[in-house]
Amino acid sequence: MALIRRLAKESSWRRMVWAAPAFLLALSGCGRDAESDAGAPRPVRAVVIEKSKLGETVELTGSIQPENEAALSFRIGGRIAERFVGTGDQVKAGQLLVRLDPQNEMNALRSAQARLTAAQGRLREARNNFAREQALLARRYTTKTKFDQAQTAMETAQSDIVDATAQQKIAQDNVGFTELKADTPGTIVARAAEAGEVVQPGQLIFRLARTGGWDAVFDVPARVLRDATRDARVALALTDDPNVTAVGRVRQVDPQADPNTRTFRVRVSIQSPPPAMRLGATVSGRIRLDPAAAIAIPAASLTETDGRPSVWIVDPATLTVSLRNVKVARFTSDAVIVSEGLRPDDTIVTAGVQALHPGQKVRLLDARQ
Template sequence: MPTLRMMVVAGAAALLLAACERDAASDIAPAPRPVRTTTIEKRESPTPFVFTGHIEAEDEMSVAFRISGRLLANNIRLGDRVEAGQLLAQLESQNELNALRQAQAALAAAQGQLTQARNHFERQQTLLAQGWTTRANFEAATQAQQTTQSQVDAAEAQLSAAHDQVNFTELRADAPGKIIETGPAAGEVIQAGQTIARIARQDGRDAIFEVPAQLIRAAPANLQVTVSLTDDPAVSAHGRIRQVAAQANPVTRTFEVRVGLTDPPAAMRLGATVVGRAEASAGPMIDIPATALTRMNRQPAVWILDPSTKTVSVRNVDVLRFDQAQVIISQGLDAGEIVVTAGVQALHPGQKVRILGSEP
């Protein structure tokens, strides 16, 4: 019996000792969790712009006849190169030639009348000086000479206009270039101002892009653009924005941007599809490693380290853009703050941490 009592006492003592050991163990704080951190710095972060467009001539012109008529000849072929003054097309000119001959005849008749009026004026002037005619006759001769002189001037103007009408039956190139569009063929009746061809002048090339309004506002005025062929990126040229459309496209709501190219290679032909690339600074940005990003309340967040207490707290941030390696933060962080970049999955608010590489 004494042996049983001793066994019960020994068991109770063992249970009491174990409980004391558990209480002592619970009083020991958990070891700080090791993490990696980075200190926030603001730096210039360029914003990339990439757009697809095509090549056009810097200066294009539409050529047309100034008068209506039947197209007699059309020497225009798509892709042909033309020189300044080269004959492109002709209209039937029979009516204009008849008008020219009529104007020549009218001028000859007016000149004959002017000669007669001058002779009569000179006679009246001589007779008036000798007293053999009246002042009224002299004044009538003077008026007749002035009238016939005006008729000659009018006839000369009509003759010049008739010459112009004959010249207008021939369409010539104003500058060297390349035919990029053709119009009606020989035999068709055309109207004045109707486009016969479009010529791309050889004095420059533009890359044309359709750009959203918000990017136009963000881009600087003197932005440099690198333009390359989509099928051969090795063929490239540099340029700067030369012109921005004043009105948006009513369908796409984008603005046409013309980039003037500097010394474009010959392989960058008219109509070729190109890609334009540029970078513009969007001001000081905060970037952190992608591993630092977590979520709180269904929003992007990061863990902030308090260097005085070595504890962490979670904070929501606004993400501007991100990729697999880097996240650009627009709001929520300030320069000098310390952000946890590794070990974020096992943290909780107020937890003590230890920076890897520092003393325990």
């Protein structure tokens, strides 16, 4: 039995000795396969980017307003005696619109004229006295004191004439101010007073839309202003009848945003507005944003480095990747709009971005445009 056990141990040892080289060879083969896998280029999907050709079209709603509008009011207060025009009327330059009761102003004018007449009489009397005193002084029949008094009286009378003339002119102007006239041709778009009312100086009576141009006025978000071209063309259409259209150009942008809506008031000058586009009508305006201002990339290509958005760039010569920071302008439903950091013909990785490291070689599965 001892002999049998010794022979069995020797046989087992021989099998282990012969199996060890085979096991070592297998291990070395596995190592070479792992090294081969580690050095192989990583397959990724990529896309060659280009400038976005789908410039976003923005549609806003606004209203038609006159390019120039004036608030008409009286310079003096009084009771409205007559009103000659109403809302919607076309008026000409110099046309009489409203008249106040001029009775008080006419009385003030008559009083000023009377004061002027009296001042003129005093001036004639003062001149005669001065001439007489001047002749007597030459003959030494009067004193220098009386001569000086006559001269002073004449100069005072002359000053009274100046004052009375000015008061008469003011009274005449006030009589003229009882009539409110249109300074330019236009359309009455609002009326704020009626005959019989007592109005105060500067109180709104009419709002006049001056002839010369109409504007489509919109409240525009800051993003639209930032991406719009400088000489943007706006396609306009009536909201209740889209077949009535016109073309406009941005004429004025308010420098400060509205404190409540945070939007900017934009006035678009309407070129040759059709008759159906009346003042106050609601219009829609469509503007195409500048497509050269941004590049659209797939959302899956975006990653993050040190808290900043970035993408993997493929070097077409060496087929290695590197990270590049980008500036995101906005997100859409299926893409990311990048405003800075990318150039046309750059190749970016769109799939497998989480498994890459700088300088890694890749194999492109596809490179679409």
